[in-house]
Amino acid sequence: MPAPRQAQIADAPERSTLPAGRNLLFLREEELRLAQDLLFFGYRDFTAGADEILAGMNMGRAHHRVLHFVGRRPGITVGDLLGILAITKQSLGRVLTPLIEDGYVVQAPGRADRRQRLLTLTDKGAALERRLFDRQRETLMRAYREAGPAAVEGFRRVMRGLMGDQARTAFDMLEDPPAP
Numbered sequence: 001m002p003a004p005r006q007a008q009i010a011d012a013p014e015r016s017t018l019p020a021g022r023n024l025l026f027l028r029e030e031e032l033r034l035a036q037d038l039l040f041f042g043y044r045d046f047t048a049g050a051d052e053i054l055a056g057m058n059m060g061r062a063h064h065r066v067l068h069f070v071g072r073r074p075g076i077t078v079g080d081l082l083g084i085l086a087i088t089k090q091s092l093g094r095v096l097t098p099l100i101e102d103g104y105v106v107q108a109p110g111r112a113d114r115r116q117r118l119l120t121l122t123d124k125g126a127a128l129e130r131r132l133f134d135r136q137r138e139t140l141m142r143a144y145r146e147a148g149p150a151a152v153e154g155f156r157r158v159m160r161g162l163m164g165d166q167a168r169t170a171f172d173m174l175e176d177p178p179a180p
Contacts, residue, residue: 021099024076033044050137064132070105070119072174077110078117084170104128 050064069084070076075176098121099105104125110116121129146154163171 046136046139049139050132053064053132053135062091063068063099066092066095067121067125067129067132068098069125069174071121074120075118078119080106080173081119084174086166099125 047061051061054060054064065085066081069081078092082089086091094106100107103122106120106122108118110118147155160168
């Protein structure tokens with residue numbers, strides 16, 4: 001007879017076929033722990049391919065985040081990037097300086113305020129960001145196809161619900177087109 005935890009793991013595929021929204025009015029601790037497990041395992045496997053590419057270049061997830069957000073918002077200020085990443089200037093410097101020195105990111109003074117530092121990916125940086133995205137795109141596309149449109153919308157709502165006010169503001173900024 002399998003141990004209780006093994007039985008739960010063996011039941012996981014069966015659980016995933018249950019309709020979304022079952023008993024969600026009365027979320028029990030086990031449902032919340034299952035959600036936490038899904039986030040941990042999903043994130044681990046979602047980032048694995050990009051992590052492998054980055055490790056071969058002596059980079060990590062912090063570099064990936066900078067490449068991603070600078071790529072999403074060319075000309076982003078260092079201050080806005082700090083807000084999105086919710087890290088200190090010192091932490092950003094440890095990641096950004098090598099990206100600039102190695103030719104992945106270029107830094108320019110602001111047009112209106114020369115004290116601002118505007119960040120943009122170089123062609124080399126854009127190619128790396130694209131390579132990382134392509135590695136993760138397949139995982140997202142497969143998951144979205146398997147889940148269907150209603151689940152994708154539900155996922156977006158849940159992820160937005162997990163965000164605090166600062167993250168929502170940063171997310172909304174990324175979704176709005178940049179000012180000319």
